[in-house]
Amino acid sequence: MTLSTTPVPAGISARRRSLRFAAVAACLPYLSLKAAWIGGSHLGIPDGSPLLEHRLTLALANGLTVLMDAAVVVLALLLTRPWGRRVPAWLLAVPMWLAVGLLAPIMVGFPLQLVLHGGGGGAGGTGDRPFLDGWVFGVVYGDFIVQGLALGALFAGYAGERWGHLWRGRVRELPAAGAARAQRLTAVAAALVALVPGVLRLLRALGLAAPDGSGDRSVQAVYVLFLAAAVTGSWQLAFRRGRPLPVAVPLALAWTGSAAVACWGGWMSLATLVTGDRLTAPTALTYAGQMITGFLVASALARFLTDRHAKAPR
Numbered sequence: 510m511t512l513s514t515t516p517v518p519a520g521i522s523a524r525r526r527s528l529r530f531a532a533v534a535a536c537l538p539y540l541s542l543k544a545a546w547i548g549g550s551h552l553g554i555p556d557g558s559p560l561l562e563h564r565l566t567l568a569l570a571n572g573l574t575v576l577m578d579a580a581v582v583v584l585a586l587l588l589t590r591p592w593g594r595r596v597p598a599w600l601l602a603v604p605m606w607l608a609v610g611l612l613a614p615i616m617v618g619f620p621l622q623l624v625l626h627g628g629g630g631g632a633g634g635t636g637d638r639p640f641l642d643g644w645v646f647g648v649v650y651g652d653f654i655v656q657g658l659a660l661g662a663l664f665a666g667y668a669g670e671r672w673g674h675l676w677r678g679r680v681r682e683l684p685a686a687g688a689a690r691a692q693r694l695t696a697v698a699a700a701l702v703a704l705v706p707g708v709l710r711l712l713r714a715l716g717l718a719a720p721d722g723s724g725d726r727s728v729q730a731v732y733v734l735f736l737a738a739a740v741t742g743s744w745q746l747a748f749r750r751g752r753p754l755p756v757a758v759p760l761a762l763a764w765t766g767s768a769a770v771a772c773w774g775g776w777m778s779l780a781t782l783v784t785g786d787r788l789t790a791p792t793a794l795t796y797a798g799q800m801i802t803g804f805l806v807a808s809a810l811a812r813f814l815t816d817r818h819a820k821a822p823r
Contacts, residue, residue, distance in 0.1 A: 525589050525663060532585040532659035535652040536578050542649070543575045553645040560640055577611075580604055581656050588663040594671070605664055606764070606807065610772025612657035613765055618724065618731045619650040625727050675817050676760050680745060681752035692812045696747035699805035700740045706770070706798035707736045709791050721792040732770065736802060739766025743806040746813050763810045771803020 545552050547568055554560055560567050584604060587593035593601075712718035714729035724731075742762030745751045751759060774796040781788055788796070 521589050525666065528659045528663050529585045529589045532656055532663070533582050535655035535659065536581050539578050539649055539652050540575060542645070543571045543578070547571050547575070553642045555639055555642055558640050581608065581660065584608060584660060585663065588660075588667045593667070598672070605660075606768045607772055608660060609657075609765055610768030610770075610803070611776065612653055612660070613769045614728075614731055614735065614773055615650055615653045616657045617734075618728045619646075619654065621727050621731065622725070626725075672814075674821055675814055676756040678756055679752065680749055680754050680756055680759065683746075683749055683756065685749060689812060689816060692809050692816075693747045695805050695809040695812070696740075696743040699743055699802050699809065702798055702805065703736045703740050703770075703802040706774070706795045706802065707733055709795045709798075710736070718791070719789075721789070721795065732773070732799070735766045735769040736799070737766070738762040739770055739802060739806045742766060743809045747809060760810070760813075763806050767803040767806035767810065769803075770799040771807065774799030774803065 542553065546554070551561070584601075587596060587601065709718065710729045710733045713720055714726045714733060716726060720726075720729075739762070742759040742764070745754070745759035746756075746763060778788075778796045778800070780786075
């Protein structure tokens with residue numbers, strides 16, 4: 510997808526410098542902890558943790574997550590430096606979509622767990638064998654929330670200046686016949702596929718089905734909300750629903766929802782492959798359904814933006 514670049518003012522505001530500093534600074538505790546683990550430290554890993562049984566796997570996983578968090582630093586620079594204005598749209602959109610997808614459920618789910626469990630959301634694990642000490646989650650997830658807020662604010666400003674013309678106006682102002690047939694079919698397919706993970710997650714959230722490794726009942730409800738956001742945003746854009754809404758609203762729903770369900774479906778699947786754990790059939794369907802839903806909605810979103818750019822005044 511190639512989009513034209515709107516001229517932007519030179520220089521960077523104090524607000525954006527502050528946001529850049531916050532995003533980069535929030536990466537340091539996580540990167541330091543990961544570096545310690547790669548170096549052989551057990552800081553924050555209790556005796557008997559299942560993580561200590563897979564040392565090579567732990568080292569490889571830590572290396573991967575170090576690269577992922579380092580990408581946050583690169584994105585913060587890209588969004589605030591002059592050279593970032595020359596980056597092709599897809600080269601920015603893909604890593605930002607991944608960052609949004611991985612961070613958004615934490616930004617919603619972790620505070621919700623703190624409210625519901627009073628900070629006792631726990632460190633996860635198998636039976637009475639926690640993976641990590643509780644303080645690790647507080648530090649890491651707190652940093653992730655800061656990263657998400659700072660990156661989100663930087664990206665919103667950047668995207669508004671560079672591509673804001675693509676989401677001006679309200680849904681009712683979109684051409685009635687403007688949605689391509691393929692976009693509508695994709696939205697319908699995404700809604701149908703989302704029923705599988707959506708129902709399974711909802712049953713777990715209500716305590717009517719056995720839990721999986723994705724978190725407690727509150728986290729299950731968070732995933733249901735992101736699935737609903739993805740499908741709703743895609744449906745509104747494809748069928749021109751929610752006519753009084755600004756176009757930016759269904760775009761944000763589709764973007765955030767699709768990223769969250771696809772990325773975490775993929776991440777949890779990768780985690781089970783790495784650890785060798787066996788997925789139950791319902792859990793495998795949940796992860797697969799999330800990934801398929803997310804990618805379908807993302808493709809419909811990309812088609813909408815591409816079509817709108819093609820019809821924009823030159």
